[in-house]
Amino acid sequence: MKKIVLLAMGMVMSMTAFAQDEIETTISGDVVSSYIWRGQDLGSTSIQPTLGVAYKGLSLTAWGSAPLVNTADTKEFDLTLAYTIGGLNIGVTDYWFDRGGLDPDGRYFKYDAHGTNHIFEANIDYDFGFASLQWYTNFSGNDYKEDGKRAYSSYMEVNVPFKLSAIEWTATAGAVPSASAEYGTSGFAVTNLALKATKDIKVTDTFSVPIFAQVAANPCSQKAYLVLGFTLQP
Numbered sequence: 388m389k390k391i392v393l394l395a396m397g398m399v400m401s402m403t404a405f406a407q408d409e410i411e412t413t414i415s416g417d418v419v420s421s422y423i424w425r426g427q428d429l430g431s432t433s434i435q436p437t438l439g440v441a442y443k444g445l446s447l448t449a450w451g452s453a454p455l456v457n458t459a460d461t462k463e464f465d466l467t468l469a470y471t472i473g474g475l476n477i478g479v480t481d482y483w484f485d486r487g488g489l490d491p492d493g494r495y496f497k498y499d500a501h502g503t504n505h506i507f508e509a510n511i512d513y514d515f516g517f518a519s520l521q522w523y524t525n526f527s528g529n530d531y532k533e534d535g536k537r538a539y540s541s542y543m544e545v546n547v548p549f550k551l552s553a554i555e556w557t558a559t560a561g562a563v564p565s566a567s568a569e570y571g572t573s574g575f576a577v578t579n580l581a582l583k584a585t586k587d588i589k590v591t592d593t594f595s596v597p598i599f600a601q602v603a604a605n606p607c608s609q610k611a612y613l614v615l616g617f618t619l620q621p
């Protein structure tokens with residue numbers, strides 16, 4: 388009996404170790420001085436939590452944004468299902484906003500085609516190491532032209548990471564290929580030019596806090612932003 392118990396305990400420990408090796412969990416939260424997304428100003432000081440799980444390249448991630456100062460700012464809750472193999476990543480994101488959509492009551496579970504605050508987007512990107520290329524296209528939800536037809540708003544972006552003075556940097560260039568009410572464009576337009584720097588601030592021997600600053604400009608809207616933030620993660 389003792390041997391059976393020990394064998395069972397060993398099997399459980401082995402399965403636990405295997406699960407830990409295979410399943411990854413992400414828990415983090417950003418605090419930003421302002422919420423700038425793809426060259427657009429979406430709100431003031433915000434907290435942006437992330438919770439995700441990944442298994443053998445397949446991941447499901449929940450991300451949100453809530454205002455810390457201006458309660459009139461929009462709240463956001465996104466779900467992304469993605470698959471990564473090598474440098475290739477494909478995914479689908481369900482964006483939801485509590486206001487500004489087709490449902491004035493801001494109901495999360497209202498998915499009517501012409502009465503929802505959800506936007507569904509597909510993406511494909513490839514990381515070459517020295518640079519990454521992304522393409523995003525809305526395929527359902529609150530994304531229509533003035534004539535009522537679906538807009539299929541799209542966005543493309545290139546990111547180039549580099550290191551300078553012991554700090555991690557990322558240069559970004561993003562553009563919208565066609566007219567889009569979501570991005571405020573009447574045709575092809577460069578909407579996002581950004582430079583971001585990140586450095587870990589050591590708090591203890593086992594805990595550090597990444598601090599980042601970003602300069603972003605939107606040539607289409609002629610706006611520019613300076614953002615400061617930090618990330619909390621276990």
